[in-house]
Amino acid sequence: MVLIMDLISIRDVEKKTIEELLDNAEKIHKGEKTVDLKGKILATLFFEASTRTKLSFQSAAMRTNMEVLDFSPGTSSLKKGESFTDTLKTIEGYADAVAIRHAMEGSARLAADVLKVPVVNGGDGGNQHPTQTLIDLFSIKKIKGKLGGLNVTLQGDLKHARTMRSLVYGLAMFGANISLIAPKGLEMDEKYLEEVKSKFGLNVRTSNTPDYSDSDVLYVCRIQAERFADQYEAQSIQQKFRIEKEDLKDAKEELAILHPLPKINEIDSAIDEMPQAKYFEQAHLGVPLRMAVLEYLLR
Numbered sequence: 510m511v512l513i514m515d516l517i518s519i520r521d522v523e524k525k526t527i528e529e530l531l532d533n534a535e536k537i538h539k540g541e542k543t544v545d546l547k548g549k550i551l552a553t554l555f556f557e558a559s560t561r562t563k564l565s566f567q568s569a570a571m572r573t574n575m576e577v578l579d580f581s582p583g584t585s586s587l588k589k590g591e592s593f594t595d596t597l598k599t600i601e602g603y604a605d606a607v608a609i610r611h612a613m614e615g616s617a618r619l620a621a622d623v624l625k626v627p628v629v630n631g632g633d634g635g636n637q638h639p640t641q642t643l644i645d646l647f648s649i650k651k652i653k654g655k656l657g658g659l660n661v662t663l664q665g666d667l668k669h670a671r672t673m674r675s676l677v678y679g680l681a682m683f684g685a686n687i688s689l690i691a692p693k694g695l696e697m698d699e700k701y702l703e704e705v706k707s708k709f710g711l712n713v714r715t716s717n718t719p720d721y722s723d724s725d726v727l728y729v730c731r732i733q734a735e736r737f738a739d740q741y742e743a744q745s746i747q748q749k750f751r752i753e754k755e756d757l758k759d760a761k762e763e764l765a766i767l768h769p770l771p772k773i774n775e776i777d778s779a780i781d782e783m784p785q786a787k788y789f790e791q792a793h794l795g796v797p798l799r800m801a802v803l804e805y806l807l808r
């Protein structure tokens with residue numbers, strides 16, 4: 510088994526390691542396992558906005574008895590012109606692990622190259638968000654009892670959403686059947702899909718028209734407006750590509766609806782009250798999952 514020092518991309522993680530992380534997260538969640546990382550410090554470096562990733566990393570660290578150092582780019586010496594790498598080299602002496610989010614694709618890999626302490630990618634531009642994928646796999650496994658053979662529909666801005674790129678890879682690794690639904694022009698990059706197909710023999714369908722009739726899981730993401738040059742275009746697509754309760758009338762009763770959040774208006778808020786809506790439960794599972802990740806990287 511290849512041990513990883515950093516968690517930068519889901520592509521770096523072997524299936525066996527993912528299974529181990531999901532098993533540990535399950536034990537932590539059930540109260541059958543405790544993690545003690547007393548004496549260690551986690552630095553959270555978020556150069557892009559976040560609620561769930563940053564706070565659940567901080568919560569996970571606190572629940573493993575770690576201390577947390579939160580870096581605020583807006584009040585840091587970056588404002589005086591200090592470089593990204595000098596900032597990282599400085600923080601290396603203050604913390605035992607780093608969780609980082611940055612708008613630049615490849616930034617987390619760069620941070621891992623610069624830093625000797627473990628680095629976790631909390632999202633680098635439209636590229637990867639590996640701990641979100643682990644949460645998604647953990648959530649699906651908890652709700653459905655398995656990952657292989659499920660019909661999973663991914664809908665939304667598949668061109669820009671790092672959560673979707675990461676998740677397609679993770680689902681393919683575990684043998685799910687995947688349907689991709691995106692507005693025209695926001696489909697997932699073909700080259701990336703080809704890579705996943707050649708590695709795992711991915712069974713995938715792509716469409717611009719929603720159809721959930723055979724879905725076991727519907728995973729939705731918002732239009733990633735921050736990656737659009739034209740905000741009017743982003744808003745206009747967002748208004749049109751929206752799921753109403755009515756759209757789910759032909760769906761299976763046991764459908765599970767997931768979303769990495771934040772959601773804007775791609776899902777009617779009336780859906781929140783349906784038993785199929787599992788996205789807040791999914792967000793909460795981020796804590797035990799990230800506790801398992803911190804243990805893995807720091808043990």
Ligand code: CP
Binds near residue numbers: 558562632769
């Ligand atoms: N799912 C997720 O990454 O949420 P945040 O952007 O709030 O961290």
